[in-house]
Amino acid sequence: MNHTVFNPLTLPNGTILPNRLAKAAMEENMAATAHLPGEHICQLYHTWAAGGTGLLITGNVMVDHRAMTGPGGIVLEENTPIAPFKAWAKAGTQNGTKMWMQINHPGRQVYAAMGGQVLSPSDIALDMGKHSQLFATPSPMTEAEIRELIQRFVCTATRAVEAGFNGIQIHAAHGYLISQFLSPLTNKRTDQWGGSLDNRARLLYQIVDAIKQRLPKHIAVAVKLNSADFQRGGFDANDALVVVKALGHLNVDLVELSGGSYESPAMQGNTADGRTLEREAYFLKFAKEIAKQAPMPIMTTGGIMRLPVAQKVLDEGVDMVGIGRALAFSPDLPNRWKTSPDFSAFLPNIKWKDKTLVALASLAITKRQLQRMGKGKAPKSNSSPVISLIADRMRLKKLTKIYRTRYAHK
Numbered sequence: 453m454n455h456t457v458f459n460p461l462t463l464p465n466g467t468i469l470p471n472r473l474a475k476a477a478m479e480e481n482m483a484a485t486a487h488l489p490g491e492h493i494c495q496l497y498h499t500w501a502a503g504g505t506g507l508l509i510t511g512n513v514m515v516d517h518r519a520m521t522g523p524g525g526i527v528l529e530e531n532t533p534i535a536p537f538k539a540w541a542k543a544g545t546q547n548g549t550k551m552w553m554q555i556n557h558p559g560r561q562v563y564a565a566m567g568g569q570v571l572s573p574s575d576i577a578l579d580m581g582k583h584s585q586l587f588a589t590p591s592p593m594t595e596a597e598i599r600e601l602i603q604r605f606v607c608t609a610t611r612a613v614e615a616g617f618n619g620i621q622i623h624a625a626h627g628y629l630i631s632q633f634l635s636p637l638t639n640k641r642t643d644q645w646g647g648s649l650d651n652r653a654r655l656l657y658q659i660v661d662a663i664k665q666r667l668p669k670h671i672a673v674a675v676k677l678n679s680a681d682f683q684r685g686g687f688d689a690n691d692a693l694v695v696v697k698a699l700g701h702l703n704v705d706l707v708e709l710s711g712g713s714y715e716s717p718a719m720q721g722n723t724a725d726g727r728t729l730e731r732e733a734y735f736l737k738f739a740k741e742i743a744k745q746a747p748m749p750i751m752t753t754g755g756i757m758r759l760p761v762a763q764k765v766l767d768e769g770v771d772m773v774g775i776g777r778a779l780a781f782s783p784d785l786p787n788r789w790k791t792s793p794d795f796s797a798f799l800p801n802i803k804w805k806d807k808t809l810v811a812l813a814s815l816a817i818t819k820r821q822l823q824r825m826g827k828g829k830a831p832k833s834n835s836s837p838v839i840s841l842i843a844d845r846m847r848l849k850k851l852t853k854i855y856r857t858r859y860a861h862k
C-alpha cells in the first residue's frame with residue numbers, strides 16, 4: 453500500500469513518527485548568551501510544533517565550542533547548563549511532535565574570522581575560488597583528537613536525551629568534519645582513518661556505535677549523509693550505498709540523504725561538477741535507488757515545496773520527506789496542505805552570477821524568517837536578498853567579534 457505524507461512511520465527502534473514530513477536541520481544562529489538556546493529559539497520551535505510537521509530536527513548543535521559553523525550557534529558540552537535545552541525540547545515537542553537534536557563538528561568549514569580550532573583529516577583548505585580566503589587551512593587530527601571527538605559526540609548526544617529530545621541526528625553530510633573523513637578529496641590519511649572507504653567511514657561508524665551503546669533503545673539515532681559530494685573524485689552514490697548498509701548493522705533508525713558541501717552547494721540545487729539534480733526533490737534519483745536496498749527508512753531533503761512532490765518522494769519508495777527552507781517561509785505547511793493540497797511554499801530563487809553569494813544570500817533570507825518567527829512575527833516571502841545578505845553579514849560580524857573575544861580560545 454502506498455502511504456500518504458500524513459501517515460505515521462514506525463522506526464526500527466519502535467519510535468512512531470506522527471507523519472512523514474520532517475523539518476530538516478537549519479542552523480538558526482539564534483543562541484542567547486553563551487551558546488545557549490533562549491526565548492527566541494523556543495518561540496520558533498513552538499511555532500513549528502504547532503504547524504503539523506511530525507518531526508523537527510534542530511539546526512546543528514556543536515559538540516565543541518572551539519569549533520563552530522558560525523557565530524550565534526548552539527553548543528552542548530559536558531558542563532553546559534541543561535535547563536535552557538529542556539525549555540527548547542519542551543517547546544518543540546508540543547502536540548505530539550518529535551524533536552531530534554542534530555549534532556555536528558565543522559572540521560575545516562570554519563570561517564577564518566571566527567578563529568578557534570580548524571581540524572580536518574588532512575591539511576587541505578577549502579577551494580572557494582576568489583572566496584577561499586574566507587577559510588583557514590586545517591590541521592590534520594591526531595589520534596588523541598579523534599578519540600576526544602568521538603567522546604564529545606557521545607557526550608552531546610547523552611545530554612540531549614537528558615534535556616528531553618526524542619532522538620539524535622549525527623551530521624555526516626555537507627562537507628563538515630565527518631563528511632571530510634568520508635571524502636577521498638579531503639581525507640588523504642594513510643592510517644586506520646583514511647584510504648579505503650571502510651577506513652574513511654570508521655569515524656562515523658565509531659561515533660554511531662558509541663552513541664547507540666550509551667542511549668536508551670527508545671531514543672532514535674539517525675544520520676544525515678551525502679548521496680554524493682558532487683565533486684569529481686569525491687564520495688559518490690556507490691559509497692553512500694555501502695555506508696547506508698553498514699549503518700544498518702549498527703541499528704541506525706533513519707538515514708537522511710542530502711548532498712554537497714560549501715565547495716559544491718548541491719543542497720541548494722547547485723553542483724560543482726556540473727551534474728544536474730532533479731528540479732524539485734533534488735536527491736530523489738539517488739534516494740530511491742538507495743532506499744531499495746537500505747535496511748532502515750530513508751528520508752530525502754532538498755527543493756521540496758509542493759505536496760505532489762512530497763507525495764512523489766513516498767511513491768518512489770522513500771519513507772520520509774525532509775523540508776528546510778519551505779518551512780521557514782510557511783511554518784504550518786503540513787496543516788495547510790491538509791486543507792489546500794495545491795498550496796506551494798516559497799523558495800528563494802536568486803539569479804546572481806556569483807554562486808557563493810547566491811548561497812550566502814539564500815541562507816541569509818531564510819535565517820531572517822527564523823529570526824522573525826522567533827520574535828513572534830510571520831515570515832515574509834518578499835524579503836530582499838541584497839538587504840538580507842547585508843543585514844546577515846553585519847549581524848554575523850558583531851556575533852563573530854563576541855565569539856572571538858570571549859570563547860574561541862578558551
Ligand SMILES: Cc1cc2nc3c(=O)[nH]c(=O)nc-3n(C[C@H](O)[C@H](O)[C@H](O)COP(=O)(O)O)c2cc1C
Nearest residue numbers: 476477478479511512719754755775776777815818
Ligand atoms: C539557513 C539554513 C541553515 C541550514 N543549516 C543546516 C544545518 O544546520 N544542518 C544541516 O544538516 N543542514 C542545514 N541546512 C540544509 C538543509 O537542511 C537542507 O538540506 C537544504 O536547505 C535543502 O533543503 P530545502 O530545499 O528543503 O531547504 C541549512 C539550510 C538553510 C537554508
